[in-house]
Amino acid sequence: MLLSILFICSLFSTAHTKDVMLRDTCSHNNCLRAFLGSGPEAVAFCQTYTSGIAIPTFAANCHGDTAKVISACSCIYTAPTSSSSILITSASLASISVTTTTTTPTPCFCTAWSQISPAVAACMSITLDNIHAPASSAIILTKLKIGASVIFSGTTSFAFTNSSQFRPLQIAGSNVTIAGAPGSIIDGGGPQYWDGLGSNGGLPKPGQFMKVQITNNSIMRDLYIQNYPSHGINVAGVLNSTIQNIVMNNSLGDAPNNISKGLAAAHNTDAFDVGNSVNLLLQDCKVWNQDDCVVVSDSSNVTVRNMFCSGSHGLSIAGGGTGPGHNISNILFTDSIVTNSTNGLRIKTDYNATGGVVNVTYSNIQLSNIKTYGIDIQQDYLNGGPSGIASNGVEVANITVSNIKGWVVPEATDYYIFCGDGSCQDFTFYDVDVSGGTEGSSCNYPPSGCPGS
Numbered sequence: 001m002l003l004s005i006l007f008i009c010s011l012f013s014t015a016h017t018k019d020v021m022l023r024d025t026c027s028h029n030n031c032l033r034a035f036l037g038s039g040p041e042a043v044a045f046c047q048t049y050t051s052g053i054a055i056p057t058f059a060a061n062c063h064g065d066t067a068k069v070i071s072a073c074s075c076i077y078t079a080p081t082s083s084s085s086i087l088i089t090s091a092s093l094a095s096i097s098v099t100t101t102t103t104t105p106t107p108c109f110c111t112a113w114s115q116i117s118p119a120v121a122a123c124m125s126i127t128l129d130n131i132h133a134p135a136s137s138a139i140i141l142t143k144l145k146i147g148a149s150v151i152f153s154g155t156t157s158f159a160f161t162n163s164s165q166f167r168p169l170q171i172a173g174s175n176v177t178i179a180g181a182p183g184s185i186i187d188g189g190g191p192q193y194w195d196g197l198g199s200n201g202g203l204p205k206p207g208q209f210m211k212v213q214i215t216n217n218s219i220m221r222d223l224y225i226q227n228y229p230s231h232g233i234n235v236a237g238v239l240n241s242t243i244q245n246i247v248m249n250n251s252l253g254d255a256p257n258n259i260s261k262g263l264a265a266a267h268n269t270d271a272f273d274v275g276n277s278v279n280l281l282l283q284d285c286k287v288w289n290q291d292d293c294v295v296v297s298d299s300s301n302v303t304v305r306n307m308f309c310s311g312s313h314g315l316s317i318a319g320g321g322t323g324p325g326h327n328i329s330n331i332l333f334t335d336s337i338v339t340n341s342t343n344g345l346r347i348k349t350d351y352n353a354t355g356g357v358v359n360v361t362y363s364n365i366q367l368s369n370i371k372t373y374g375i376d377i378q379q380d381y382l383n384g385g386p387s388g389i390a391s392n393g394v395e396v397a398n399i400t401v402s403n404i405k406g407w408v409v410p411e412a413t414d415y416y417i418f419c420g421d422g423s424c425q426d427f428t429f430y431d432v433d434v435s436g437g438t439e440g441s442s443c444n445y446p447p448s449g450c451p452g453s
């Protein structure tokens with residue numbers, strides 16, 4: 001395969017010499033220099049590196065910074081020796097020279113969509129650099145090797161795909177690291193789809209922009225995602241893993257466009273739809289969107305911490321479901337800000353649904369500029385909206401709400417709790433003070449009434 005210009009250098013000329021190719025976009029920090037200076041040892045380390053492994057002494061200059069190590073590893077990679085490749089001795093390592101080559105590299109540094117599948121099959125450290133996915137071509141990272149890492153760098157973009165079944169970005173793996181390089185952007189191409197109707201009609205739109213199913217101490221972090229078409233990240237079956245420092249910026253979709261009939265162009269743009277997950281830590285994220293910021297269903301042991309949510313429908317639990325198995329337990333939402341949103345905190349269950357929502361805590365959350373309900377617990381949802389008739393098939397128990405302060409707009413309601421007959425138990429409110437609404441609060445549980453009353 002004829003490659004474009006690459007920077008080539010080689011490490012020590014031993015019998016086991018391998019070419020090391022260096023991308024011109026790699027950041028030449030002291031960590032990368034240490035790798036370049038350590039020859040085969042660095043290559044061998046990178047071939048088997050998974051985050052958490054002790055960093056060898058040659059890489060002391062990386063100061064234990066996993067991101068730098070992953071970046072350095074993704075910058076150096078081995079290539080089969082080819083007669084046309086130009087070997088540079090260790091003496092000239094410092095002055096990296098430019099040349100052309102006909103070498104076929106191992107495919108860990110991808111600059112084209114077609115290179116992704118072979119990279120996933122072969123590599124432990126994958127970089128996806130400025131990938132533009134053609135129409136109907138998802139970025140599929142579902143068969144990552146155990147312990148693999150994937151770095152998104154530059155801008156990742158997607159051509160228009162006229163299907164609501166299309167899932168642009170799919171990630172699954174055990175003990176994996178998914179990260180964005182500084183300044184990287186994942187762009188969902190939302191303006192090509194937005195028509196004010198979201199997933200309720202109009203143009204077909206990819207129903208979930210990302211599906212993430214990571215397990216065994218995996219981490220997904222440092223992603224900047226903008227302009228996703230409809231629902232954002234489907235956190236589907238994440239086990240014992242962390243998602244952190246994700247920006248979901250759909251604020252471009254707040255303005256109407258020429259086909260949205262005066263509505264915000266983007267709609268149904270949930271940021272994090274968490275389902276079937278156990279032992280998930282979701283933290284340090286910033287969301288500007290037009291639907292739920294976080295909504296948790298069918299999950300247990302989930303902590304959602306240090307979130308900033310603007311434009312959203314708030315921090316939600318969607319409890320229960322049809323048939324057995326819809327239980328939610330041990331959920332903590334804490335240390336967060338919800339602003340300019342329809343709701344602050346919400347637990348909703350469907351009319352006629354069954355299941356449980358047990359041991360949920362909301363603590364240390366500031367609310368401001370809330371448009372409908374400050375704190376909302378409702379058991380009467382039907383077809384996505386309140387029906388006015390609550391049912392009691394979902395037990396909502398051991399709900400703690402503490403240190404929740406803030407304001408709703410005058411047209412809004414501070415507190416609304418509408419439980420089914422006998423299905424709510426053990427609600428505790430401490431230091432709850434939401435005010436500003438002139439639509440009267442209403443709470444049919446606890447018997448003492450709404451907080452503060």
Ligand SMILES: *[C@@H]1O[C@H](CO)[C@@H](O)[C@H](O)[C@H]1NC(C)=O
Nearest residue numbers: 050051052053175216217218
């Ligand atoms: C996964 O990686 C972590 C370090 O990130 C390590 O401590 C752990 O043993 C690994 N677990 C499995 C099951 O591979």
Ligand SMILES: *[C@@H]1O[C@H](CO)[C@@H](O)[C@H](O)[C@H]1NC(C)=O
Nearest residue numbers: 160161162163164202203204
């Ligand atoms: C998308 O597909 C629908 C049929 O599902 C078709 O009516 C429409 O014209 C297509 N739009 C574009 C932009 O290709």
Ligand SMILES: *[C@@H]1O[C@H](CO)[C@@H](O)[C@H](O)[C@H]1NC(C)=O
Nearest residue numbers: 146173174175214215216239
């Ligand atoms: C976790 O890792 C262990 C060891 O690799 C593996 O046997 C197990 O299937 C993994 N569990 C999940 C849920 O990925």
Ligand SMILES: *[C@@H]1O[C@H](CO)[C@@H](O)[C@H](O)[C@H]1NC(C)=O
Nearest residue numbers: 215216217238239240278279
């Ligand atoms: C999650 O980690 C705990 C130990 O921290 C382990 O007992 C459990 O099996 C893990 N669960 C899954 C689904 O990997």
Ligand SMILES: *[C@@H]1O[C@H](CO)[C@@H](O)[C@H](O)[C@H]1NC(C)=O
Nearest residue numbers: 226247249250251252253288
């Ligand atoms: C979010 O996107 C809007 C519009 O694209 C942009 O103006 C704004 O600066 C972005 N915000 C952040 C925090 O990146």
Ligand SMILES: *[C@@H]1O[C@H](CO)[C@@H](O)[C@H](O)[C@H]1NC(C)=O
Nearest residue numbers: 191192256257258259260265
């Ligand atoms: C709507 O605006 C887009 C660009 O934002 C333009 O390409 C398109 O032709 C416009 N459509 C109509 C019906 O005006």
Ligand SMILES: *[C@@H]1O[C@H](CO)[C@@H](O)[C@H](O)[C@H]1NC(C)=O
Nearest residue numbers: 240278279300301302329330
């Ligand atoms: C959930 O957390 C509780 C309390 O920390 C713990 O006892 C339980 O084992 C966890 N459940 C799972 C499935 O890890």
Ligand SMILES: *[C@@H]1O[C@H](CO)[C@@H](O)[C@H](O)[C@H]1NC(C)=O
Nearest residue numbers: 254255264290310311340341
């Ligand atoms: C509040 O959200 C609306 C869309 O719901 C948006 O147009 C407006 O710019 C946001 N205001 C602030 C202060 O973020």
Ligand SMILES: *[C@@H]1O[C@H](CO)[C@@H](O)[C@H](O)[C@H]1NC(C)=O
Nearest residue numbers: 329330331332333359360361
């Ligand atoms: C209830 O959930 C909290 C997290 O908010 C957890 O620490 C606690 O262990 C859970 N209690 C039980 C009995 O599982």
Ligand SMILES: *[C@@H]1O[C@H](CO)[C@@H](O)[C@H](O)[C@H]1NC(C)=O
Nearest residue numbers: 351352353381382383387391
């Ligand atoms: C609720 O469940 C009852 C009993 O199964 C059924 O008759 C009724 O049609 C259901 N109502 C709705 C709105 O689903």
Ligand SMILES: *[C@@H]1O[C@H](CO)[C@@H](O)[C@H](O)[C@H]1NC(C)=O
Nearest residue numbers: 326327355356357358394395
């Ligand atoms: C689910 O919740 C219901 C209602 O609280 C409870 O009766 C049932 O035992 C729970 N099931 C599981 C598997 O936890």
Ligand SMILES: *[C@@H]1O[C@H](CO)[C@@H](O)[C@H](O)[C@H]1NC(C)=O
Nearest residue numbers: 330358359360361398399400
């Ligand atoms: C009820 O919630 C409190 C506060 O999170 C927690 O300490 C306790 O363990 C929970 N009890 C049950 C039965 O879940």
